[in-house]
Amino acid sequence: MSQAAIDRAVAEQASWMEDLLVALVEQPTVLGAEEGGQALMARAFADCGLEVESIAMDAAAIRADPRHSPFSWDVAGKRNVVATWRGEGGGVGGGRSVVLNGHVDVVPPASETLWTSPPFVARRDGDWLYGRGAGDMKAGLVAMVGAVKALRDAGISLRGDVTLQSVVEEECTGNGALQCLLAGSGAGADAAVLTEPHHDHFTLAQVGVLWFHVDVRGVPAHAARASTSGFNALDAVHRVLAELRALEAELNAERAGHAWYADHEHPINLNPGILHGGDWASTVPAEATLSCRLALYPGQDPADLQRRVEAAVARVPFGATVRYSGFRCEGCQVDADEPVVRVLGDAYRSVHRAPAALRATTATTDARHFVARGIPAICFGPEAEDIHGIDERVSLPSVGEVARVLARFLVAWCGESNDKGPPVSAAHGGESSHVHR
Ligand SMILES: [Zn+2]
CATH class of the missing domain: 3.40.630.10 (Zn peptidases)
Structure with a gap:
């Protein structure tokens, strides 16, 4: 033909x-x-x-x-x-x-x-x-x-x-x-x-992609006493995010070892995609969940990235746990x-x-x-x-x-x-x- x-x-x-x-x-x-x-x-x-x-x-x-x-x-x-x-x-x-x-x-x-x-x-x-x-x-x-x-x-x-x-x-x-x-x-x-x-x-x-969800535990209290009691889970999410951004920078600094990405300015993107938390404007939130997407290089094991995410989250001085649902791929x-x-x-x-x-x-x-x-x-x-x-x-x-x-x-x-x-x-x-x- x-x-x-x-x-x-x-x-x-x-x-x-x-x-x-x-x-x-x-x-x-x-x-x-x-x-x-x-x-x-x-x-x-x-x-x-x-x-x-x-x-x-x-x-x-x-x-x-x-x-x-x-x-x-x-x-x-x-x-x-x-x-x-x-x-x-x-x-x-x-x-x-x-x-x-x-x-x-x-x-x-x-x-x-x-x-x-x-x-x-x-x-x-x-x-x-x-x-x-x-x-x-x-x-x-x-x-x-x-x-x-x-x-x-x-x-x-x-x-x-x-x-x-x-x-x-x-x-x-x-x-x-x-x-x-x-x-x-x-x-x-x-x-x-x-x-x-x-x-x-x-x-x-x-790249590969990992989805993970960080659950942060707060201590609820009346907002009127928020400066002296309670622990705000939504405020605390910012601490988690700072640690995750540091991990993202670390991962991008490793790009030289990955042929397809060595010349790319920023191949590994962390995306905080969804934030859930709290149930009342006058109550210090008892919990918050931050859902993120993070990339990994070809040849990297998603399990290694999971360990690095968990180590980053473990650096915050309060209760935060990591769950997985969605992408976990090479x-x-x-x-x-x-x-x-x-x-x-x-x-x-x-x-x-x-x-x-x-x-x-x-x-x-x-x-x-x-x-x-x-x-x-x-x-x-x-x-x-x-x-x-x-x-x-x-x-x-x-x-x-x-x-x-x-x-x-x-x-x-x-x-x-x-x-x-x-x-x-x-x-x-x-x-x-x-x-x-
Ligand atoms: Zn598509």
Whole structure:
């Protein structure tokens, strides 16, 4: 199939893709409310003519895996949605296989009142589509399924398997992607592409992330006597935070030993994200909880960081304990010489006439679960702005561009099967030599 034919096939999906993106953005798929989005993804996979499989979240199976992240909420009734386009290559010796993975969950809107329009109403303005999760990463889900639908509607057969995965809980634990791999979906793949909003580069390295919650015990008293009695748990949180900021500085000072991050000014970010405490303005608060996110370098053991966090918190001269729920994961890195980096790079260059940069991110993604199983995983996807912020938006033309890159990549990576149908004509000249092998 020629590059021009692939591009035409993707272009034909433009309105199907935009409609799917709008519908996805209008499902407020925050933690615990992912199903509305998963139902849409199941239908999108079925629209490709693929058999849809649900992989239920199984708390016991997740907790039994050493790479799970702890969680304090109920996962019963939640599912990941997957579908596999079987290649004609006959398994080993056939074409190479790949997983296209995206997450359907989104973070909360941060502050609805600051948004120009409601965060879960998709608003189009020129080339941009606004809404929470539009960029991170519903547009990526749309691009990956759009690429597959384009190729299938065009009647092409591939030699290797393409597995589509729409997962839950990427933003809090990564346990959705883990559950897919535990169930065997994509577990033996030759590569994975996660269509996170990394649009002009491929992300090959990422930090690990630890979520922790510090409970501070106060002594309640009437506010009128606060200067002589009681102990204010909310005031005390500042002491805890000072110790944690000192640990953050210590961790950043260690960056020289970590190749991907040595030249980064501040790779390790501590984020105090939630503070709860007290129950009355005239009562000295009896308790407070500070919930934080802290990063770690690839190659570091999250257990080591847990010990350092606990040691920092232990330096305060009052009762404070550390609990864990949410991310507890390693960083990871992929070798730039991996064949998938080259083949995806060729596809990118053939569309954009410029190479994609290779980068490290100071965030985590589900890519780590694939890398931990020896599957090289790259993040690459549509162009987004203000993810996790206000007025998050995604560039609509970039969704089509990513779908074109992915479609060209799938043909090059998995190989085109000539076993059935009319002979296909390979395009020669121009940029096609980058993709056809
Ligand atoms: Zn994301």
